[in-house]
Amino acid sequence: MMNQRSYAEGDDVDFVIVGSGAAGGVLAKELSTAGFDVVVIEQGPWEQPAQFTHDELAVERELVMFNKAFEPKQTFRRSASEPAALNGHGMLYRRAVGGSSVHFAANYWRFRPSDFKECSMLGPIAGTELADWPITYEELEPYYTKVDWEVGVSGAPAPNDPARSRPYPMPPLPNKSSGVLLERAAAKLGFHAQVSPMAINSRPYDGRSACGACGRCAYYGCEFGAKSSSLVSMIPKAIATGRCEIRTDATVSRVETNAHGRATGVLYWDKYGREQRRRARGVIIAANGAETARLLLLSTSSAFPHGLANSSGNVGRHIMFNGYAYTTGRFEHPLNEYKGAVASRVVMDFYESDARRGFYGGGGIDARFPYGPIAFAVNGLPDDLPGWGTDYKHALRDYYTHSMRFMSHLTSLPVATNTVTLDPDHRDRWGRPVFCLTYTDHPDDMKAKHWFQQRTQEMMEAAGATRVWNPPVLPIDGGLHLLGTARMGNDPRTSVVDRDHRAHDVPNLFICDGSSFVTSGRGQPTMTIQALAFRAAEHITRFARSHEI
Amino acid sequence: MLAGCARETTHFERLSPAEARTMRAFAAQILPSEPGSPGADEAGAVYFVDRALGEPFFADVVPVVRAGLAQLDARAAHAGALHGFASLSDADQREIMQKVEGGPFFAAARTLVLIGTFADPSHGGNRDAVGMRIVGMEHRPSYATPYGWYDAKTDAERATLA
Secondary structure: OOOOOOOOOOOOOOEEEEOOOHHHHHHHHHHHHOOOOEEEEOOOOOOOHHHOOOOHHHHHHOOOOOHHHOOOOOEEEOOOOOOOEOOOOEEOOOOOOOHHHHOOOOEOOOOOHHHHOHHHHHOOOOOOOOOOOOOOHHHHHHHHHHHHHHHHOEOOOOOOOOOOOOOOOEOOOOOOHHHHHHHHHHHHHOOOEEEOOEOEOOOOEOOEOOOOOOOOOOOOOOOOOOEOOHHHHOHHHHHHOOOEEEEOOOEEEEEEEOOOOOEEEEEEEOOOOOEEEEEOOEEEEOOOOOHHHHHHHHOOOOOOOOOOOOOOOOOOEOOEOOOEEEEEEEOOOOOOOOOOOOOOEEEOOOOOOOHHHOOOOOEEEEEEOOOOHHHHHHHOOOOOOOOOOHHHHHHHHHHHOOEEEEEEEEOOOOOOOOEEEEEEEEEOOOOOEEEEEEOOOOHHHHHHHHHHHHHHHHHHHHOOOOEEEOOOOOOOOEEOOOEOOOOEOOOOOOOOEOOOOEEOOOOOEEEOOHHHOOOOOOOOOHHHHHHHHHHHHHHHHHHHHOOOO | OOHHHHOOOOOOOOOOHHHHHHHHHHHHHHOOOEOOEOOOOOOOHHHHHHHHOOOHHHHHHHHHHHHHHHHHHHHHHHOOOOOOHHHOOHHHHHHHHHHHOOOHHHHHHHHHHHHHHHOOHHHOOOHHHHHHHHHOOOOOOOOOOOOOHHHHHHHHHHHHHO
16 A cells, blocks of 8 residues: 555545545546545555456456455346346446456547437437437547546547547557457458557556556456556556545445535445544545445435435436447467457447437447456357367367457446345345346347347458357346446436536535446446546536635 | 475365265366376366365355265266276266266366366466466466467568568
8 A cells, every 4th residue: 555645533624535446536636636635435455456366266256356256245136026136247346446447458438429419319219218418529528538648548540530639648559360350350341440449558658567468457457557447547646646545445334414415424434344434525426336326325314315416316227237249259270369458459330329220229349358268168169069078178279269259339228217226135244235236128229239249240250250159149137337327417307417427416415437427338438437537526626616515 | 386296195175085086087077188188187176176165155066066976976886886986987987977967066066177277276276287288378477469370460461561
């Protein structure tokens, strides 16, 4: 742990921030740099990059990087009329300084102008609460650029990219064999494969080393410090201001409010299980789309009987995960996809929704092979190959280094009955209700998955795969992207926060993370979460300086 | 580090000597040893399984594995084996494997063998990086370009053009 400022209970603090992840890290860095005193409350520990390992058993099977290892219980049901049970994939995120940015794959796609105004462009969609964002791409663009330069993104512009005000700060990472094959497929079919923008250093940048191409990005922490997680990009700068304390292993139980309906701070359990209070002039929640919703729902009072900032009833509603579908292929020569970053090329030709397809939805298609050898040996081969014996062993040799996926990353529609709520029957170690996820894919989301799997199959064939196979297209029962549960909007009756991330109902409460999303984008949300956080920090700074908090 | 010594160990923490013999034979059926190409037995998968049976994470599978190993031996005895599943011929072992293939024991024990073969050696298996050799991985903490055949070819073509 770094030497950091420590605030005593009686010290005045400007902001308490719940969560130190993709959004919380940016907010902590920006607000402390602007001269405010900031305390960040983080549920998990503070690790150092040197602690991260390539241990596939621990990381991928025992899920030590996820909340599941610490609080395994979550419940799931398809609809509110069903009993919820302890099953489903769960909502997966990391409890540690840096949050899920520690283990993300670091795909840093910007949203496109259409993402912010799809309701106006396409019209309403039955069974959904599709809405425009209260901000535009043009308003967010300067903050995307801030993420590029301050967090650290490598890439190269492509012809149909949304406008950017500055080039990428770093050139692309090396192209992988899967990227070369995606380029080949795209060229044959008349599409364009472009460089995948990645929050990974392609050269030494900002005092951190370049990527060592170890191949362990997704689910793993980066021991090189080359992956631009909040842990290594934002948090050290926040601490260096001398105005930021990260309080680790501390779990917030509620946001406290006073008789005037203002937030006064938070209550939390410290690492010894003692209840503590941290008062602050303003409270910022950046705890992810699951935790943020739960904290608001738990922070009830006589003035806020249905949860804090929930007069619209939309806290916890509209959860979106991003759909996906893929095709796997085997090639004649080795690809060795276990080396290098997750993806090096992506096809964005199907990004926009197109009414001629007969459903709402769009996405990007990249090339990747997310298998360590354990996972591949257990269930990575096509189903018709043997699962044991000499032929099986030979198949592992023939397929592991020669295979990859074309994977689509897709929209999820905002549906009011897809929710995170407080489970009435199960409690976590603190006695808080565990998450209950209620989720059914909108029919258009399922159609999109099937349609995109046809595209990935065509592309795999065009790439020259000697063997092509598809997994079944499955409905969602959990996931990593936790979006939409405290949506932004101009109308307090239909949204939780305003265009500046201020809660409509509580003037000194700000909420900024994946929960702010109005629509899901196309599968890579972190770039937008951080752009929103940079923008929110600027507005919060302005409000604080003009005594409007 | 001590893999070479540990392999000679005949002492197991959780598996009885009979269970360990049967488990080794089962592992060798999952990923057989071939001339010049070691399998799950050389990887020491059984040592991982022995350790895993004491780990809370694998607690659910312990009774399944124990019962399944006993059943392999019972089936072997029925087929005339005097010293359990391991003493059967390869063909007879495979016949029994086919009979139990769809059951819960097979799935659980197979997964343990595969983890033992491919997991980080600190878990007790994957000795001499046998797992990496089986799938054809270079076992290094980081890698240089080119990564694979197709990007190497593109780089070479680009160099020729330049």
